[in-house]
Amino acid sequence: MDPYLGQEILGQFRIIQRLGQGGMGSVYKAEQPSMDRLVAVKILHTRLASRPDLVTRFKREARAMSRLTHPNTVRVFLYGEMEMGGALYIVMEFLDGPDLMRAMRREGPMDVPRAAKVMIQVCGALEEAHNAAIVHRDLKPENIVLTTQGGIADFPKVLDFGLAKIRDMPQHRVGGPILTQQGMVFGTPEFMSPEQAQGIELDRRTDIYSLGVIFYELISGKLPFKVNNPMDFVAHHIKSPPIPIPERAPDRTFGPLTWPVIARALEKDPAKRYQTAVEFAGALTTLLDGQNVSQATFSVPPAAPAPASSLSGMDTARIPAVRAAPAGAPATAPRIAPQPAAPAEPAVPAAAAARTAPHAPVQAAPAPAPAPAPASQPAGVSRGVVLLLVAIIAALVVALIAVFATKSPAPPPELPPHVRQLPFV
Numbered sequence: 001m002d003p004y005l006g007q008e009i010l011g012q013f014r015i016i017q018r019l020g021q022g023g024m025g026s027v028y029k030a031e032q033p034s035m036d037r038l039v040a041v042k043i044l045h046t047r048l049a050s051r052p053d054l055v056t057r058f059k060r061e062a063r064a065m066s067r068l069t070h071p072n073t074v075r076v077f078l079y080g081e082m083e084m085g086g087a088l089y090i091v092m093e094f095l096d097g098p099d100l101m102r103a104m105r106r107e108g109p110m111d112v113p114r115a116a117k118v119m120i121q122v123c124g125a126l127e128e129a130h131n132a133a134i135v136h137r138d139l140k141p142e143n144i145v146l147t148t149q150g151g152i153a154d155f156p157k158v159l160d161f162g163l164a165k166i167r168d169m170p171q172h173r174v175g176g177p178i179l180t181q182q183g184m185v186f187g188t189p190e191f192m193s194p195e196q197a198q199g200i201e202l203d204r205r206t207d208i209y210s211l212g213v214i215f216y217e218l219i220s221g222k223l224p225f226k227v228n229n230p231m232d233f234v235a236h237h238i239k240s241p242p243i244p245i246p247e248r249a250p251d252r253t254f255g256p257l258t259w260p261v262i263a264r265a266l267e268k269d270p271a272k273r274y275q276t277a278v279e280f281a282g283a284l285t286t287l288l289d290g291q292n293v294s295q296a297t298f299s300v301p302p303a304a305p306a307p308a309s310s311l312s313g314m315d316t317a318r319i320p321a322v323r324a325a326p327a328g329a330p331a332t333a334p335r336i337a338p339q340p341a342a343p344a345e346p347a348v349p350a351a352a353a354a355r356t357a358p359h360a361p362v363q364a365a366p367a368p369a370p371a372p373a374p375a376s377q378p379a380g381v382s383r384g385v386v387l388l389l390v391a392i393i394a395a396l397v398v399a400l401i402a403v404f405a406t407k408s409p410a411p412p413p414e415l416p417p418h419v420r421q422l423p424f425v
Helices: 052-066 100-107 112-131 205-220 232-239 258-265 277-287 350-356 383-406
Strands: 013-021 025-032 037-044 076-081 088-093 144-149 152-158 296-299 321-324
Touching: 013 037, 037 052, 052 076, 052 088, 100 144, 100 205, 112 144, 112 152, 112 205, 112 277, 205 258, 205 277, 258 277
Parallel strands: none
Antiparallel strands: 013 025, 025 037, 037 088, 076 088, 144 152, 296 321
16 A cells, blocks of 8 residues: 555645656655645655665756756656655646657557657757756656647656756765766666767767657657667667668658658767757758658848838848759758859749739849939929920910010101201201
């Protein structure tokens, strides 16, 4: 009989049922009446409380998880040591949903877009942990739970940081051996990175390898090596190349980019893998359409002066031209294509032209020059009216000249010579 079932612990939690049990402790579903919510309580086995090394691991899990706030990481509300018996505990949010392993057993392998969407969110949770100098080291399908949060289905939660390595905390020794020393191997054999299997120093890239194995299994239902003994995975992770996923699951259809994306995550050399969880997430976004056969090539045109009347003040030099790869061409990852110094007007597909018709065109070739406007023309007066007024004024001037010419006084009549010569009296 479980001593905690039906009991109230810590003065505020009532244990309802046991959800699971592992080597270090048990996880219970409990209610917290004061907050009107359900919680999960993880309690270390009492018989292990005298093991300083295991107590250290338990405390490290609580400390690591309490520092993380990403929505895809399970939230820690409280942790500490019980007054009676000295058992250690963690109080976390209650997750109502299956882990990835149970989801695969119930529904079978996921399609690529759905699995990629889930893994992108997991990458976000790990990026926060890695930036806090926390390496999980035990990623596997059982440690990722699918929930519905805020009406969003397939909302993953990363949990169980029991093997997490907190790189910026020097106090790894608490009355026992150092758990992170070189040469010691922890984790799950099926999902270990090569460096983890060899017991050498680890960094964030070991989690990326584990994510690659999880994604491989999530969409194929199989692991990347054919072995019968789980411990044989350790040797295969170190020496054997993974089986390409189309060969491992020939009955399933994968786009041409699916295996290249996974293969880079499963590189033996950490320097050849994705270097961050964000980089891996970026590669996974290319698989969201389910086909990944016509990847876009993004071309950035050279900078050019903005036109006098640009649409909403947009800088057209910063708007990339998008060209779809021709049909039948081999799919490639998005890349930046170099542009010539004076590019000709790019060819735009009919569908793209129809989408961009109402907006200002983004192209290098200038538009035809408009007809020159008449010089010094009065605002609001047409050219014909001006010419008519000029003609009328000219006609009036001519008429006035003619009138004045007809009314000029005639010269006086010329006098006879004898009269002109008379002297004045």
